[in-house]
Amino acid sequence: MKRALLLIVMISALSLWAAPATATLSLSLESNGSIGSYDLVVSGLGEYLPSTPLSSFDVYIKFGPSLSLDTPPQLGTGLGLNPSLDLFDPIADAYYFYSFPETGLVRLYEQSWLFPDELAMLQSDQLTLATFTFVNNYGNRFDCIGISGALLTDAYGNTMPTVPEPATLLLLGFGLAGMAGVGSRWKNA
16 A cells, blocks of 8 residues: 555656646735735746747636625736727727626636737746735635636647646645545555
């Protein structure tokens, strides 16, 4: 059993080491009392630049019932300097929208109209995609928020692989350890 567990750990480590370049999405908090601002940040773009810069994103942010979105999300400048909610705006260099598909969930989408070389000039290894400002109606805790789903695409329409949040990897690890423990007890019984 120990050999099987060791083999699983070694294969997992090897797959992470040999994985292709990935972009990492994270939320960073800056709070001031009952108001909290989250920056949605993508990092790890350096391996894609300048040949295949990020061109669009579609992200779902899940938040707890005590939070409410105070203002519309503020977009970063990595996909264009003049984004618009109007799909046919002639002077816009990017289109975006946000919606609330269900209670406690906000969806933010942005698509750039810029050419790959123009996008590469706006982007670096780490990029703030948007800033969300939430109000906590019951105090000053902002730990009930996370990325529920995300899709990143490059300037040629290809999906960019993303790394899940660290909590997801931790949950996967606990699940594998639990399965190994149950398997060893079942074998000994």
